Amino acid sequence: MCVGAVKLSDHHLVQALLPRCTFPEVGASLRCGWSGGADSTALVVLAIAAGCRVEAVHVEHGLRSGNDDRSRLDAMAERLGIAVRTEAVEVAPGPNLEARARTARRGILGPDAATGHTADDQAEGVLLAMLRGAGPWGLAGMRDGPTHPLLALRRSDTEGLCRSLGLITVEDPTNASAVHRRNRVRNEVIGLLGDVAERDPVPQLCRLAAHQRELADLLDAQAGQVDISAPSALAELPRPVAVAALRRWWREATGLEHPPDHRALERMLAVADPGGPPGADVVAGWRVARTAGRIRLVRGGPDS
Numbered sequence: 001m002c003v004g005a006v007k008l009s010d011h012h013l014v015q016a017l018l019p020r021c022t023f024p025e026v027g028a029s030l031r032c033g034w035s036g037g038a039d040s041t042a043l044v045v046l047a048i049a050a051g052c053r054v055e056a057v058h059v060e061h062g063l064r065s066g067n068d069d070r071s072r073l074d075a076m077a078e079r080l081g082i083a084v085r086t087e088a089v090e091v092a093p094g095p096n097l098e099a100r101a102r103t104a105r106r107g108i109l110g111p112d113a114a115t116g117h118t119a120d121d122q123a124e125g126v127l128l129a130m131l132r133g134a135g136p137w138g139l140a141g142m143r144d145g146p147t148h149p150l151l152a153l154r155r156s157d158t159e160g161l162c163r164s165l166g167l168i169t170v171e172d173p174t175n176a177s178a179v180h181r182r183n184r185v186r187n188e189v190i191g192l193l194g195d196v197a198e199r200d201p202v203p204q205l206c207r208l209a210a211h212q213r214e215l216a217d218l219l220d221a222q223a224g225q226v227d228i229s230a231p232s233a234l235a236e237l238p239r240p241v242a243v244a245a246l247r248r249w250w251r252e253a254t255g256l257e258h259p260p261d262h263r264a265l266e267r268m269l270a271v272a273d274p275g276g277p278p279g280a281d282v283v284a285g286w287r288v289a290r291t292a293g294r295i296r297l298v299r300g301g302p303d304s
Contacts (some may be wrong), residue, residue, distance in 0.1 A: 008049040008080075013062070013161045018046055020152040022144050023114075027050030030146065031113040033105065034058050034084055036073050036170030039116035041148055042158035045165065048080060048112065056084040057113070059105045069170050076167050115149050120155040123205035124185050131181075133262070136216040137247070138239075141209035219244035229294045231272045242269065253297045254286060271295060 008014055023046070025303055030052040032159045034040045047054045070086060077084045089104045109115075128292040129138035144151040146169060150158065161171050178184055223244035227233050234242045246268050247259040260268065260283050266279040271288045272295050279289040287298050 005277050008045060011155075011162050011165070014046065014049045017042075017153060017155055017157055017161060018049055020144060021046055021050065022149045022151070023047055023050040023052055027053065028146075029053045031055045031109060032056055033109045033113055033115045034073065034078070035116075035172070036171045037116070037172060038159040038162045039118055039121075039150065039155065040078060041116075041167055042153070042161045043114060043116035044080065044082070045148070045161060046168075048082065054082055056082055057109055058084055058086045059108045060086050060088045063126065064235040072168060072170050076169075079167065107193045112147060114147055115150055115266050116150055116158065117142055118153050118155050118158060119206050120149050120186075120190075122151055122209055123190065124182055126205045126209050127184060127189060129183050135243070135262070136212040136219065137259075139209060140213035141206075142215045143213065151206075186229075216244075220248060223248045228294065231274055231290060231293065231295055234269075234272045235274070242272075246272075250282075250297070252282070256284060268295075 030047050032040070032044050032047055032054055034044055034056045035058065044056055052074075056077065058069070060069070073084050073086075086107045089108055106113075109301065125141045126139055129141070132138065142148045142151060153284060174180070176187070178187075190201060195202070200261060219240055222241045226237065226241070226245040228245050228249040239246065243265055246265055250256070250259050259265075264282045267283060268288045270276040271278070271280050271290050274290075274293070276289070276290075279287055281287050282297070284298060289296055290300055
């Protein structure tokens with residue numbers, strides 16, 4: 001595949017960046033979320049160079065009227081020799097707009113799609129998780145692999161690659177808005193941390209995520225050996241393992257991707273205690289109930 005007269009796999013920056021990526025094997029199909037920004041454009045470029053059969057999907061939220069994202073995408077796709085498919089999704093105005101837009105985008109792309117998140121995104125996510133008081137699972141951030149193949153790259157790498165290839169990417173003006181907390185972390189907090197630490201904080205924050213990932217994986221492995229329905233088994237566990245077991249049980253029983261927050265987990269632990277309340281609301285219409293020495297998750301209704 002070529003851009004102009006340069007074969008992608010022969011481009012010096014592609015050759016430098018590709019070994020740091022975690023794409024699937026040559027010939028594998030890979031759906032790539034392509035917003036048109038530098039990160040997702042670099043994702044598509046490097047996926048092509050890695051020999052993947054790329055399916056590029058652009059999710060249009062309709063949040064910015066009059067943008068020319070599609071025309072720029074078409075121009076870049078033509079130069080890269082691929083097609084790009086646009087899927088429209090409606091995201092209603094209101095609270096948590098950014099998070100709801102991400103959820104809608106992931107719903108369109110599917111769980112196995114690749115996104116262009118970089119080490120900078122990982123670091124920002126760790127800081128946001130810290131502000132939420134998250135545990136090891138939240139602090140672990142994103143796991144590298146085929147769905148996040150660029151996590152070892154920096155945003156400067158993706159921007160430099162696009163510039164070098166002459167690809168005119170899409171600039172989202174909302175990325176500069178202080179309305180969104182992530183933007184303030186990106187544009188204000190990261191720089192301040194660098195000044196305080198007198199070093200680039202991104203590698204250290206990514207290292208923190210890696211350490212927390214190891215811890216989260218260990219807890220999940222131990223939780224897999226627990227009979228979660230027996231309160232006596234939970235009571236004998238170290239608290240971190242009991243929490244991991246409840247999180248695992250929740251996902252398997254409800255089919256929901258995100259586990260309850262710490263307050264809901266506290267309510268679940270209280271019900272699991274033989275001396276605690278017989279039932280409690282959890283979240284999303286689910287309740288946890290203890291009957292005959294066992295705990296179970298039920299959809300609303302009475303405790304028993």
